[in-house]
Amino acid sequence: MNIYFQKSFQRGFGTYPLKGDDLCAAVDAALEAGYRAFDTAQMYGNEAETGAALAAGGVARTELCITTKVHPDNYSAEKFIPSVEASLEALKLDRADVLLLHWPPADGDVAPSLRLLQEAHDKGLAGAVGVSNYTARMMRDAKAVVDVPLVTNQVEFHPLLDQNKLLAAATETGIPLSSYASVARGEVFKHGLFAEIGEGYGKSAAQVVLRWILQKGVPLNTMSTKPANIRANFEIMDFTLSSIDMARIDTLNATGYRIIKPGLLPWVPEWD
Structure with a gap:
């Protein structure tokens, strides 16, 4: 089974942009709430703090799924493996459960970094590997x-x-999607539909949004520093949105609100 589709890992806790005491407190609250999947990255600058917080959290290593991501600046034969080894040292791990390429390379040629990713896997530095921020074409190339x-x-x-083009590519290639920016950094709360639907289930607007994502077949990552929100974001397995409510939410796809726009970072591709 794909590691992300194990029930305990479908809801991941993202650590960006947390650092210091905020990170430690949030990880502690997430562990207490029941999270067992945690997401960090070289780019976040918090791998060591995340590793320390998880090591101190009292949950057995075998129960955790820890994901980190390689910075595009390290997509060279000289830097890639040493950067992964440095990440593992910071995280206090023998290997990452999941290692991702954080962005496609700026030139769009995905093959060299993918081969380095496979090398890291073959060396035992990661139990599983994947990508992030790939277009549908890049997914097909990666396959x-x-x-x-x-x-x-x-x-x-x-x-x-x-993201229907990416969902179709996921079906075509067998590379499932997972989510970040799952509540669009709060933008979803400007739309009253989620709270309206939530009233019928005794759930919050955020819980409706997250449940919609899961019912699309997409494991998700959320981040909060508030223990009540951390718990609520995790407690989304005890209800199911009706097909009618799913379709009502689908209409909001037409809003076209995207946080990560081309030009925001050097590696952002032209999206589908």
Whole structure:
């Protein structure tokens, strides 16, 4: 089974942009709430703090799924493996459960970094590997380059953005999506539909949004520093949105709200 589709890992806790005491407190609250999947990255500058917080959290290593991501600046034969080894040292791990390429390379040629990712896997530095922020074309290219399963393409995914092309590519390639920016950094709360639907289930607007993502077949990452919100974001497995409510939410895809726009970072591709 794909590691992200194990029930305990479908709801991940993202650590960006947390650092210091805020990070430690949030990780503690997430562990207490029941989170067992945690997401960090070289780019976040918090791998060591995340590793320390998880090591001190009292949950057995075997129960955790820890994901980190390689910075595009390290997509060279000289830097890639040493950067992964440095991440593992910071995280206090022998290997990452999941290792992702954080962005496609700026030149759009995904093959060299994918081969380095497979090398890291073959060396035992990661139990599973995947990508992030890939377009549908890049997903198809990736499928042809590597001969190990890619367990995810982690992308911006929320009801205000039409990602049906990527969902179709996920079906075509067998590379499932997973989400970041799952509540569009709060933008979803400007739309009253989520709270309206939530009233019928005894759930909050945020819980409705997250449940919609899961019912799209997309494991998700959320982040909060408030223990009550951390718990609420996790408690979304005890209800199911009706097909009618799913369709009502689908109409908001037409909003076209995207946080990560081309030009924001050097590696952002032209999206589908």
